Amino acid sequence: MGEDKFDTSPEWVDGETKALEAPGDHRAELRLWLRLLTCSTLVESEIRRRLREEFDSTLPRFDLMAQLERAPDGMVLGEVSKRMMVSPGNITVLVERLTESGHLNRTTLPTDRRVQIIALTPFGRAEFEKMAARHADWISDLFAGLSAKEGGVLMDELAKLKRSVIASLARNA
Amino acid sequence: MGEDKFDTSPEWVDGETKALEAPGDHRAELRLWLRLLTCSTLVESEIRRRLREEFDSTLPRFDLMAQLERAPDGMVLGEVSKRMMVSPGNITVLVERLTESGHLNRTTLPTDRRVQIIALTPFGRAEFEKMAARHADWISDLFAGLSAKEGGVLMDELAKLKRSVIASLARNA
DNA sequence: CAAAACAATTTTAAGCTTGAAATTTCTCGG
DNA sequence: CCGAGAAATTTCAAGCTTAAAATTGTTTTG
Structure with missing residues (x-):
């Protein structure tokens, strides 16, 4: 798990993590x-x-x-x-x-x-x-289990994902 | 837009926002x-x-x-x-x-x-x-447009959402 | 103006999906 | 052992979905 690009919470997992990934x-x-x-x-x-x-x-x-x-x-x-x-x-x-x-x-x-x-x-x-x-x-x-703040974060991250997906689609068009 | 529960980024939108929402x-x-x-x-x-x-x-x-x-x-x-x-x-x-x-x-x-x-x-x-x-x-x-950190945040927020959804399903079972 | 190109929609053939009913097979209490 | 009920899967009818081909109508161009 520790070698995943998108590791969860622990922020102390630093950039070196990336270097451990197999191509x-x-x-x-x-x-x-x-x-x-x-x-x-x-x-x-x-x-x-x-x-x-x-x-x-x-x-x-x-x-x-x-x-x-x-x-x-x-x-x-x-x-x-x-x-x-x-x-x-x-x-x-x-x-x-x-x-x-x-x-x-x-x-x-x-x-x-x-x-x-x-x-x-x-x-x-x-x-x-x-x-x-x-x-x-x-x-x-x-969605009731999400606070207003959590929902806002999710909105923002999904916006980034959406942009990423659309960019990828455009690249491969 | 400012009255949405899940407003996006600006953190200075405080708790009073909620009070403005219509039931x-x-x-x-x-x-x-x-x-x-x-x-x-x-x-x-x-x-x-x-x-x-x-x-x-x-x-x-x-x-x-x-x-x-x-x-x-x-x-x-x-x-x-x-x-x-x-x-x-x-x-x-x-x-x-x-x-x-x-x-x-x-x-x-x-x-x-x-x-x-x-x-x-x-x-x-x-x-x-x-x-x-x-x-x-x-x-x-x-997903290439998401940094490792952003991906991690998204993972975490989606985990919360998943818990919220499952809890709701259980409540209404 | 006619022919070609283009545009909006429909048709077609194939596959996915579901909930409910049916089938087959097992299990368990008496 | 027997019958009721439960469990695993299949069948069925209906609806959704798509890509590709066909249809119908409009526009552009030689």
Whole structure:
């Protein structure tokens, strides 16, 4: 453990630690990635479970409605796809179902008939607001063991990670 | 922004901040969750993409083989399912395909014929090792923007989050 | 203006994932 | 030993997800 790049707490483990690493030793990064993945998996499955139990809904549907909530005039399909970081074909299916169930309506832009615009119906908005309130409570409870300060540190470190990942993606593009 | 529970860096934002929050204001937690989810989604989709491109494989298959790698005598299906945090039925499908392709072999425990034991074949192990080496490089590159210290901090904060989540799950069980 | 290029979306084929129901096999109390 | 119940796994139905190909519509250019 002592030879990991990202060793935990003890600050007295100095820079020499690095020199002890075998070339290509990526254990620290792997452990960090695994922990990150575990955290988000735990939270995500709990949210999915509760959305299903309390609202007979799913996370993708919730996410789609969340994107639409702050766009009273609707949003173009492609824009939704980008924001949700999922494939366009995926959006097609989700929108189909949510339109059938009366949560969304879709319009073809008159000036460019390739473009589909979707928006929440009043019913969809009301349903979403119920779910969003409960969702916020669930997250709050799941994160309750973190103090404000700890949460702030986590926010900052995740921001750095995000930058690191985006930089790597750009490098390898 | 200043009223968020998990405000970022400025340490001079004192405890009074909390008093300003409306009851049921969970914005800070939500933003933290969103950022966590963004990070893991970004990393995860990149890993999926590369596994597909370089090895024509998938993340679930890789994860399954990873579980098996340190169990030379094989592992019981149920144990794999628990460790991977996925449903038992899911494992059935994955194992079917990986057995067909020669990466795994499965045995029924003679003393309890309900129990299936799976293990990597030599071929499967060789394939996994190739993938694991590349996987480690990818992660290392994606995380390269974090210093050892920052990585350590992130590890620690994620450990706290994990404890918080597990505690919440236990409370609501 | 026609053809090519481009853009937005949908379709398709394949695989992953889940919860619930079903199946098979064991275990244990009587 | 027998039957109830528990345990391990599989099956099933439904939904999510993706990449790639196809479709439809618009724009640019020779």
